[in-house]
Amino acid sequence: MRRYIDRTGRALSFVCAGLVIILTASIIYFVGVKGLSTFFFGGASVKDFLLGTRWLPEPSPEQGGASIGSLPFILGSIIISLCAVCISAPLSIIVAVFITEIAPSWGRKFIQPTVELLAGIPSVVYGYIGLSVIVPFIRDTFGGQGFSVMAGFLVLSVMILPTIISISTESLRALPDQWKHAAIALGSTRWQTIRLVLIPAARSGLVTGIVLGLARAFGEALAVQMVIGNVRQIPTSILDPAITLTSAITMDMGYTVMGSLWNNALWSMALILLSISFFFILIIRLISRKGVVQ
């Protein structure tokens, strides 16, 4: 009896862990099949989808053939998440160094818990704040609609701050104290220690944090959709409205018929999102492997 329970327990725990594999495999399978059917059965070409700019999934007779050029969506996603990271990453690393080196006592007691609490603020709330504060601010200061690339990356840059700060703080804190002591004993100033010893040593952790922030920005849907204007064009300035992969899916999924070209194109966009999150995982794995060797 006891052995029977033992085996059952072990088997059950294995099944539950295996469920994670089944789940991942089925997500990849279904998103992959639906996403690729655009090209295999819908007759669209991959090149037009990735590099085309003409988005006419349901053309009227006088407009000619259907076309699902998604470059504006892809570029929109890339521009906005990269801009967000460019703002957020330096600030986050400064805060992380501040917490660990400049003000370790109240940094740990006060700033770090605050940052961690804020990591829990739902993204839809960030979107709403963006809509009610940042969009009007841009409209009044720079003119235009206010719904713009700039509003998008400002909202995202605040949203990913807590993510990058927590991971950077942890990787800086994990460094052995002796390294810092050795640098100071050699006559380095605090800034020299930070710049020449601590930051290079924590490099892999810092980059991991940045990549995770980038992934979060890239995959965020609602916060971006609320402030970016959702105009299907390639933006020429940061004050232009734009559209991203996630916001296109958010907006159109409910209004398209399953199996139509439009709907399939949305699945293909989801497949791009999926592949890119794989790409980010790959980068993080490569970085952490490198970190171990050092």
Next chain:
Amino acid sequence: MNARLADRLATVMFWTGAGIVLFILSSLLFYIFLHGAKSINWHFLTSPPESIRGGGGIGPQIFNSFYLLFWTMIITTPIGVMAGIYLAEYAKRNRITNTIRLCIETLTSLPSIVVGLFGLLIFVNKTGWGYSLMAGALAISVINLPFMVRISEEAIRDVPNEMREASLALGASRWQTIWRVVLPSALPGLITGGIIASGRVFGEAAALLYTAGMSSPALNFQNLDITSPASPLNPFRPAETLAVHIWKINSESIIPDVRRVADGASAFLVFIVLAFNISARWAGHHIYRRITAGR
């Protein structure tokens, strides 16, 4: 520039940077609560929303959010803890374990809108349930599961090995040791992690748009018959949550007081999420102290 001056300048830069970030984050919270406080009252929190006129509340949405959280945790906790047990206690360093870890990473980093699409295809269309609370709970479970597995694995790994050895030496079997000794000791970690996970689930919206739906039928809170479509307890009815509601009224609602409702709903949502996070910290300390009788 000499080294001392550079050091001074750098210190100024660090203080300024930290100041800016703290300012942004605290004014964010301040803004949310200041605006929310104006619109939150008992009527707002309990009455149903209006579709055309002003003056509606968010009562059903609050209920739906908590009810959805309830089902999500019912689904993910057992699976997550069991998978955590496997990874912490049984898993060898082999290809299967590596695959499981890679899958957990994949699920963690999936954009939630992609999970929403998957949910729409499988839990809404293939099951034939339509937009329903259960479809939403399953979709959110996909997002929550990797998190629960990681939390459980960490909590179980944190249990000192001496406790396992003592239990095994007393003649307990592997499973008895896990079930009676390791899991109870891991409980503080599991509870803390579970509460943090709840906060994340509570604020999730993108995966719910096309699974739990963007509408809530008229609910009769006297009706406790779980099979009736008007019953709040029926898990197979559409169930718009608080986070989804904030998005929906801002993008397609025609009520005149969108700002008031959205302010109040955001403040309430953030309040609940912060309450989850703070109580997770508190619960961790408290339970740890109760169990270890230490400080």
